Amino acid sequence: MGVPTGTGLSTGTGTRVARHPHWWAAAAGVLSAVAGVLSGELLAGLASPSLSPVAAVGSAVVDFAPPAAKEWAIQTFGTGDKTFLVSAIGVVLVALGAASGVLELRRPGTGVGLAALIGVAGIAAVASRSLVSPLALACAVVAAIVAVAMVRWLIGRLRAGLSVIEPEPGLSRRGFVRSMAGSAIVVALGAVFTAVVRGTTLAASAAREALRLPAPSSSAPSIPPNADLGVPGVTALVTPNSSFYRIDTALVVPSVDPDGWRLQVTGMVEQPVALSWQDLLAKPLIERYVTIACVSNEVGGDLIGNARWLGWPVRELLAQARPKSGADMVLSRSVDGFTAGTPLETLMDPGVDAILAIGMNGEPLPPEHGFPVRMIVPGLYGFVSATKWVTELKLTTFAAEQAYWSTRGWSDHGPIKTSSRIDVPRDGARVGVGTVTLAGVAWAQHRGVSAVEVRVDEGVWQPATLGTGISRDTWYQWSAKVQLTSGRHQVSVRATDGTGALQVQQAAPPPPNGATGYHTITIEAGA
Structure with a gap:
């Protein structure tokens, strides 16, 4: 069944709807999908804080994605990998929502079927999680029902507004636009309310806020006075x-x-x-x-x-x-x-x-x-x-x-490898000619670090000053002064652990048991 055409009798907004019905259908589909997601997230914020439909779908994607894809996301986005995943899910959802609206306009029932299929996928994702509960499943079911019902209702009003010669009250093209506008307002208000509910739920619980940690029977060792070398820009000994x-x-x-x-x-x-x-x-x-x-x-x-x-x-x-x-x-x-x-x-x-x-x-x-x-x-x-x-x-x-x-594909055992890093100056920085201070951190947890060395332009390795470690289970600060002439230079660092073993020089990626190689930066020395 094709798209009904209008009579051309309507004017203003109604005429725009008649000329671009597929765009309006796509918008209706997107609005329906968003409404479904928000309803599921809102209910989850109230009834199932740890598992919402979006969280379940995202976790399922993480579980079934190839290891190479996960590693690419971490290396590309770092701690923003989850933001990237949620954004990607949002883009896909918008595309599928738009498709459901257009399909429903062209052939009634097909768009509703696509929306229902998306809802079933969300329900299946929730059901596959270890945190699944009847309430979590109910949130996913409600999300699917809202999306399906809304796309059917909005596209139904759009079809009615396009097909009638004498539109009934509420079924005109203007009526469809009013329905879209009203739905958009409700969805926007729902988004704000959902954000408030989810933010409140996922904040530190009242129990955490009220908790006063017991005094340790064995306190952490004091940080040695020479542990912090005081070089501006070097990584702090304790991470906030x-x-x-x-x-x-x-x-x-x-x-x-x-x-x-x-x-x-x-x-x-x-x-x-x-x-x-x-x-x-x-x-x-x-x-x-x-x-x-x-x-x-x-x-x-x-x-x-x-x-x-x-x-x-x-x-x-x-x-x-x-x-x-x-x-x-x-x-x-x-x-x-x-x-x-x-x-x-x-x-x-x-x-x-x-x-x-x-x-x-x-x-x-x-x-x-x-x-x-x-x-x-x-x-x-x-x-x-x-x-x-x-x-x-x-x-x-x-x-x-x-x-x-x-x-x-990752290894069963994962001992941390001896590593070192240059924090000062940053890669690509411009520095002065003459004496330049290099600084950074080195680590070999549970073995400790016994020495750090730096090298400029494949020259000889020079010993760095090594800060006193808090313990062999923590990283160490280091610093070194080198002489640089005008021009571009490559600077490398390496560490020796507490057993006397030198950091591995050969470069290797993180999979399957941790990256190796010397950290090397390029800096420009000039006036």
């Missing part, structure tokens, strides 16, 4: 919570009520253990500075940070469970279904301060960094250790089970 990097698979930050939180220790254990929030707060907590890093960090990248963490040693919890002989991995699971496989030997090592962290730099964990509880394990990349919103520790074997990233 507000600027700490965030890389995880959660599109929407899970909202976890600490009073209802439980950590289960299961699998190959003699005695399964269940730990409550109050149980954890009553434990003798320790406080340690630990630098953690993402395995996706490129040479010279900033997906790394150092913080003062407060928590209970994981080995003490595992000791209560009494691991069975043969177990060699602890599969930690997040509330959103993410898993990480950590060597049991590392977690049980009395010399490794692996903790169930509840505090970060003197305050409760920020929601985006795992509130109420996350894992921190010195010396291992986050993809095999730093599970946020952790709810289960399953003792098993590397042969029997694989964690989230291991099934996607």
Whole structure:
């Protein structure tokens, strides 16, 4: 069935509708799609804060995307990868919404079918998540119903306005435009209300705001006086919570009520253990500075940070469970279904301060960094250790089970590699001729850094001044003065860890177990 044509009797806005019906149909489809999404997000903000239709679709995309695509997103957008994903989903949604409107105008029922298919995809995405609940599914169903009903209603009014010679009241082309305008106003108001509700829900919970962290039974060591070299522009020894990097698979930050939180220790254990929030707060907590890093960090990248963490040693919890002989991995699971496989030997090592962290730099964990509880394990990349919103520790074997990233081509074990970075000056900077100060950070978690060297234009390696480390589990500041002549220069840096092993020179990308190579920048010296 084709598009009905108007009689040409209407004027003004009605004539514009008659001349461009497909554009109006596309706009109606987009408006319907947006209305459906907003209704789902609004209901989710009230009934299912940790899982909305958009979050579910985004998480499903993350799960099924090829590893190369994920790595490209992280390397290209860094901590903005989630913003990129949400934007991409929005573009696709707008395109599909426009298509549903045009199809419905051309052939009634087809556009409604497309809108329904999109809704079913959203429902399926919600159903596939570990956080799925009847309320979460209901939010997705309502979103689908709203989108389908609205595209049918608006395109129905558009068809009626185009086809009648003597339009009935409310069915004229002007009536359709009024319907569009009214719907747009309602959607805009809904968007504002949804933003307020979602923002309020995902903010730190009342329990987090009221929490006063217990005093540690073992405090973090004081920062040595020579740890900070005082070079302007060099990375701070302690990363503020507000600027700490965030890389995880959660599109929407899970909202976890600490009073209802439980950590289960299961699998190959003699005695399964269940730990409550109050149980954890009553434990003798320790406080340690630990630098953690993402395995996706490129040479010279900033997906790394150092913080003062407060928590209970994981080995003490595992000791209560009494691991069975043969177990060699602890599969930690997040509330959103993410898993990480950590060597049991590392977690049980009395010399490794692996903790169930509840505090970060003197305050409760920020929601985006795992509130109420996350894992921190010195010396291992986050993809095999730093599970946020952790709810289960399953003792098993590397042969029997694989964690989230291991099934996607990354290695099972992820020891952090010795690395160093130039912070001052920045790549491409213009500096003066003569003595120039270079500075940056170096790290080799749980081994420490014993030396840092710099080189100009493939010349000899020169020793840098190395700041005193807070501990072998944190990064170190370094600085060096070099002599530069006028012109362009390449400057490189390398580190030696506490065992005497030199940083790997050969360049390699992050997959499958971390990037290697010397960080090298180009600077211009001149008057």
